[in-house]
Amino acid sequence: MIVIYVVRLFTLREIFGMITLSKLQVYYSKIVCCIVNVSDKIIMRKKHPRYPLFLKRHIKKLNRNNKARKRMVKGVHDKAQIPAKSFDGSPNKDHYPAVLPTVFSIKDNPNETINFFNKTRRTIMRGTDCDLMMFDFSNVECMTIDALMYLIAMIMNIRISICTVKRFGGNKPKNAEVLKLYDRSGFEKIVTDRQSFIKNDDARCIMFSDKGRPEKTREICEYIIDNSTFVRTDLLFLGEMLGELEGNVIDHAYSDKTNSRLHRRWFVYIDDSKPGKFSFTFLDNGLGIWATMQKNFSEHVKKFGGNSADAIIDALSGGFRTRTKKTYRGRGLPSIRKHAQEKKIQNLTIVTSKAYCYITEDNVDKIDSMRIDKSLKGTLYYWEIIDPNYGKDVV
Amino acid sequence: MFFSIAQEFTTTPGLRYRHQSEYSGEEFREDYLRKMYSDAVSKGEILTIDLDGTFGYPDSFISEAFGGLAREQTNTPRKDIIARFQFISKDQSGLIEKIHNMMLNEDER
Numbered sequence: 001m002i003v004i005y006v007v008r009l010f011t012l013r014e015i016f017g018m019i020t021l022s023k024l025q026v027y028y029s030k031i032v033c034c035i036v037n038v039s040d041k042i043i044m045r046k047k048h049p050r051y052p053l054f055l056k057r058h059i060k061k062l063n064r065n066n067k068a069r070k071r072m073v074k075g076v077h078d079k080a081q082i083p084a085k086s087f088d089g090s091p092n093k094d095h096y097p098a099v100l101p102t103v104f105s106i107k108d109n110p111n112e113t114i115n116f117f118n119k120t121r122r123t124i125m126r127g128t129d130c131d132l133m134m135f136d137f138s139n140v141e142c143m144t145i146d147a148l149m150y151l152i153a154m155i156m157n158i159r160i161s162i163c164t165v166k167r168f169g170g171n172k173p174k175n176a177e178v179l180k181l182y183d184r185s186g187f188e189k190i191v192t193d194r195q196s197f198i199k200n201d202d203a204r205c206i207m208f209s210d211k212g213r214p215e216k217t218r219e220i221c222e223y224i225i226d227n228s229t230f231v232r233t234d235l236l237f238l239g240e241m242l243g244e245l246e247g248n249v250i251d252h253a254y255s256d257k258t259n260s261r262l263h264r265r266w267f268v269y270i271d272d273s274k275p276g277k278f279s280f281t282f283l284d285n286g287l288g289i290w291a292t293m294q295k296n297f298s299e300h301v302k303k304f305g306g307n308s309a310d311a312i313i314d315a316l317s318g319g320f321r322t323r324t325k326k327t328y329r330g331r332g333l334p335s336i337r338k339h340a341q342e343k344k345i346q347n348l349t350i351v352t353s354k355a356y357c358y359i360t361e362d363n364v365d366k367i368d369s370m371r372i373d374k375s376l377k378g379t380l381y382y383w384e385i386i387d388p389n390y391g392k393d394v395v
Numbered sequence: 396m397f398f399s400i401a402q403e404f405t406t407t408p409g410l411r412y413r414h415q416s417e418y419s420g421e422e423f424r425e426d427y428l429r430k431m432y433s434d435a436v437s438k439g440e441i442l443t444i445d446l447d448g449t450f451g452y453p454d455s456f457i458s459e460a461f462g463g464l465a466r467e468q469t470n471t472p473r474k475d476i477i478a479r480f481q482f483i484s485k486d487q488s489g490l491i492e493k494i495h496n497m498m499l500n501e502d503e504r
Binding site: 002155195211214215217218221232233235236237239243244246247248251332335361 | 402405406407408409410411415417418419449450451452453454456486487490
């Protein structure tokens with residue numbers, strides 16, 4: 001009994017010793033003077049003597065934040081003078097204007113074009129009040145399909161994101177050649193279709209899917225066979241190559257958790273505007289090869305000179321770079337390079353992250369590379385297939 | 396035993412796994428190749444696979460179908476598995492060698 005009483009006394013003493021009267025006074029004053037808001041911000045009570053000063057400062061802060069938000073919404077595109085009209089014709093007062101670079105091409109003008117994509121994406125994801133996004137194509141004087149495909153991929157991802165922009169519009173290009181490519185690509189059809197992006201079966205338009213589509217590969221091969229002197233056995237490598245690229249996109253390109261909301265889509269376009277030449281553009285806007293490949297220690301640490309271009313050259317040359325760490329994986333990129341070395345494909349170009357790698361016709365054994373300033377989210381492949389017998393009489 | 400991929404399976408072989416595409420290597424191995432191989436072993440016959448007539452084989456298809464079969468048969472030496480097969484490929488030179496390599500050298504890490 002005595003022992004219990006001593007322990008109890010000690011505990012009570014200790015408690016009272018910790019919380020002194022002066023401390024209790026401080027706590028009380030804090031509790032009385034402040035109330036905690038829902039958003040965990042401490043707001044002063046109206047009766048507090050410092051309340052007027054607090055209110056003045058608080059309003060100043062709110063105004064400052066609003067101004068910053070408005071500046072952010074306008075972004076770098078505040079020079080745009082686009083009439084408010086969406087692709088489907090509905091009038092809109094509130095829109096987000098985006099002016100495209102004059103040379104709109106990842107392949108030919110990577111820095112400016114990638115910068116445009118990154119800034120647009122960043123601005124939208126930070127939040128705007130606009131529900132319509134306008135793309136001003138009117139000043140574009142040179143355009144390649146890769147940039148247009150990337151724009152479509154970005155639009156698709158914006159739609160499934162939580163941001164307010166859900167509709168898209170803009171001006172058509174003024175330049176005749178750019179307009180021709182713009183119309184042929186099916187850009188408007190894809191962008192205005194609110195229901196589904198999956199269906200696009202025209203072999204001459206931009207094709208896309210979120211699964212491997214071997215039957216599309218057959219359609220592409222048959223289309224080339226119909227418009228060239230190639231026979232089926234000449235194009236077996238193309239089936240292999242497209243299959244590998246599709247597999248890479250589905251397996252690796254979007255495998256990070258942060259990208260789990262995005263559709264694992266790949267896009268392909270065949271340009272046959274020049275006779276006897278078929279130009280292929282294949283891209284995804286996932287994480288990119290650099291982000292998904294297995295890296296060594298120095299590559300993990302940028303200060304040690306980790307270079308995405310060198311790593312991609314290594315992967316193309318057959319280095320063990322597969323993240324799966326299985327010896328029977330990671331054969332896709334070396335096989336693509338092999339096709340270039342065997343001259344089945346020409347002018348192979350790969351752009352991903354800050355790497356721009358290409359193989360020229362002059363020296364097919366060498367992979368040239370350059371480092372670009374802006375990082376491309378995703379991977380772009382470009383190659384050409386040239387029909388050597390085009391225009392000749394083949395028996 | 397004889398099996399033509401183009402006539403009895405598809406002219407457009409797909410990717411590695413079922414969830415990736417139709418006509419995948421996994422589908423071919425699980426639904427066709429495994430059964431044909433075990434039949435051939437039990438009857439003591441050679442399994443002839445005709446690879447011609449397609450629009451190309453992605454490496455991942457071959458790796459999963461034929462390499463996958465070799466990886467499954469843990470109790471049989473790889474050379475014996477290869478000896479059970481005869482491949483026909485007039486369309487694409489080097490394809491048979493590639494399949495043999497994948498069956499011989501592929502290992503789980």
